[in-house]
Amino acid sequence: MTIIALLRRREAGIIVMIVIFSLFVGVLQPRFLTSETLRIVLLAVPLVMIAAMGEMMVIVARHVDLSIGSILGFSSIVAGMLWRDHPGLPVLLGVVAALATGSALGLVNGLVVTIFRLPSIIVTLGTLSLYRGLLFFYSDSRQVDPQYIPRDIIGMSQTSPIFGIPWIIIVACVIALATYFFLDHTRLGRQIYAIGSNPTAAPLRGIRAAPVTILVFVISGALAGVAGVLYASRFGYVNPGITGVGFEFTVIAPIVIGGVSINGGVGSVGGTALGVLLLGAVSVALPVLGVSGFWQNAIYGAVILFALVIDRSVRQGGLKGLLARDAA
Amino acid sequence: MSASTQSIGGQSAADRAILLSARGITKQFAGVEVLRDVDLDLYAGEIHALLGENGAGKSTFAKIVAGVHRPSRGVLLLNNARIEVLSPLAAQKLGITLIHQEPISFPDLSISENLALGRDDGKPLGRVRWAELKREANSLMAQLGIMIDVTRPMRGLSIADQQMVEIARALASESKLIIMDEPTAPLTPKEVETLFGISRQLRNEGRSIVFISHRLEEVRALCDRVTIFRDGNKIATEETKNLTDAEIIRLMIGREVKGYIPKHKTTVGEVALAVEGLTLPGRFENISFEIRKGEIVGLGGLVGAGRTDVARAIFGVAPAASGTIAVNGQVVEIREPADAVAQGLAFVPEDRAVAGIFRTLPVSQNITAAVPEMIAPKGFIRHGLERTIALDSVKKMMIRLVSPRQPIGELSGGNQQKAILARWLLTDPKILILDEPTRGVDIGVKAEFYEMIGALAASGRAILLISSELPELLALSDRVLVMSEGQLTGDFARGDATEESVMHAAVPRRKVVGDAQAAA
DSSP: OOHHHHHHSHHHHHHHHHHHHHHHHHHHOGGGSSHHHHHHHHHHSHHHHHHHHHHHHHHHTTOOOTTHHHHHHHHHHHHHHHHHHOTTSOHHHHHHHHHHHHHHHHHHHHHHHHHTTOOHHHHHHHHHHHHHHHHHHHHTTOOBOGGGSOHHHHHTTTOOSBTTBOHHHHHHHHHHHHHHHHHHHBHHHHHHHHHHHOTTHHHHTTOOHHHHHHHHHHHHHHHHHHHHHHHHHHHSOBOTTTTTTTHHHHHHHHHHHTTOOTTSSOOOHHHHHHHHHHHHHHHHHHHHTTOOHHHHHHHHHHHHHHHHHHHHHHHHHSHHHHHHHHHO | OGGGGSEETTEEGGGSOEEEEEEEEEEEETTEEEEEEEEEEEETTOEEEEEEOTTSSHHHHHHHHTTSSOOSEEEEEETTEEEOOOSHHHHHHHTEEEEOSSOOOOTTSBHHHHHHTTTOOOOTTOBOOHHHHHHHHHHHHHHTTOOOOTTSBSTTOOHHHHHHHHHHHHHHTTOSEEEEESTTTTOOHHHHHHHHHHHHHHHHTTOEEEEEOSOHHHHHHHOSEEEEEETTEEEEEEEGGGSOHHHHHHHHHSSOOSOSSOOOOOOOOSEEEEEEEEEETTTEEEEEEEEETTOEEEEEEOTTSSHHHHHHHHTTSSOOSEEEEEETTEEEOOOSHHHHHHTTEEEEOSOIIIIIOOTTSBHHHHHTTTOHHHHOTTSSOOHHHHHHHHHHHHHHHTOOOSOTTSBGGGSOHHHHHHHHHHHHHHTOOSEEEEESTTTTOOHHHHHHHHHHHHHHHHTTOEEEEEOSOHHHHHHHOSEEEEEETTEEEEEEEGGGOOHHHHHHHHSTTOOOOOSOOOOO
């Protein structure tokens, strides 16, 4: 691949944006450009990174999972209550329960979408609310307090098996690499792209779209379950009214910035990961700059729109972009 | 079946192994019978044409064999064993591949991936061997004589190239039966020749090919036997050499037609459209011509010569970088299609599936889409009015449908095309640009189109007709322009344009100045 082709890639654009943004913030507030900041950013992103890998697959398949925050909340509550109410059981059982809960809720999404042929945006908007409601019911609206979160789980955010890198970062990296391998190097992974690129043609090519679609929702749910465990690890508590609320926005925004097309069929793990890092940096930088909480959401949203507009104009500005438009 | 007693290639038919038999195949869509009790035998190692008008049932039959549709009644036998073709995947496993009429592809995936998808049936978590895919794709495309970067995405490929990728995929499938539904429509003569060469080679290896086409000369050149469908019935199966063109046409439409193309008389008036120095770098360069009222100007050339790009520039879909467009002597600025419509232009695009129809919307809405003021006189849509206007067009254009509420995607290609033409006629355009208006349309309907186009010109409209079918171009046009590699390379008056002269001008890197003086 030539340098030019490399620069044309979405990933290069995001790296440039991360650098420009960091330098900009660094000029205003030199304190930002330290290894401590890097550590904070890296600790802030694994949750989003893991959930984004699942959500990205869903979007590549030309669907969307809006219920991801509620699934995260439900999974973490199930794990947290298990740890609280059955302290004698192995800690790992809570992790397995969170995974199972996430997978099951994802399965429901996938089944409803494929069996009734309903648009996933509507289905998961419904389950976003449904799962959250059931979650209050299941948890009796009670928070799982910090003293019940097992030490091993809390430790995942602090202790490191190697090179001082905390467990949650390693888990996130492994999941991202596994997703990359799955999507780019297995037949099933490529079928997800095919379904998203042309859903009507997929069955004509012998691709069983329904099971693949269901699987994608299950994976998305399972990864939200993993993120639920990491939530408990990082924040040390689980609250039915707080955990995972609004998480869908946090997850979908970096995916879109990372170049995953909402129209399906396009998107890379690398782009998604970089999108997560960029927005992670933004979320860490705003408090450092002393931006008030009221403004943080607005600025966050503005950055997303800005990134999309820049990307669009870069792609249509060049001769190549013009030709692509003509040939379409 | 008369053919079963005839000999083929010096071999007695009785000796020929039958690959696939259809018995009593019947298909209903929404209670309408589109295929009725079809019996058909395909021999191993033959090329068999399916002929018939649009809606005659040949594509439906092909789709049943390939597992896209399931028959309402009837059975299929493969090598004398009954088969149930429940899905395209099942068909592939049985060794049956269908090349669809409109190439189906995954626009975001690379050519090599498009070739591989659905072909291999390995473990879902099996690794994709990218280097191998690329090597295979390169060798397949080389077999078809196409030089192309197989790692580029399908999006942006011409329809011809997409079709060649489809054909390459069928080649790679090692199928015993390959069904091609109008594969040649978008191809250049050279590509058609390559395809025919490969088809014959496959036949000689003992594979069977079903070839659906509207072009009789192609059927004659390629196919051993023909089966003719009409109105959902199989009319006849015969050896190709035993039938004359006139007989085939008679069997297809149930009546004699004299010559496909009516002579067309016209009186030309003022200049309606004049383009001057139109240029879009990389696409076309310095294009200048005029069309007068009542005149049909043909625009010929090979696929990819830039004809469609010129049409799209004039209509404002992808405007030219420089040059002027004048309508009725006034230079106008056309930056988007709405500007063109306001100037009285209409454009029937080549790729109706992408640019022409609203597939899921009712026929009535498709027909009235360009004239909102007609159906919503006070700003609110009056559905009764919409229906009346649509039904009027349906009758005038003889569009065959079940109901105007039917989604247009359910109509056959020719009828979709009629509906699009009807849509633009409602705008009462003064200048009509028709891009391959009869692509994928059968002979009977073509004749209707020709009459309509002639009548439109006779009523004082200026028409720019882009067509890759030379007989059609020559017969309909008052003047023929030829493009090659983005340049205007020929300009012939009606009498001077011949198949030879037009093709000569169309072949790249050879400029031909027509002896016509029509370029005023």
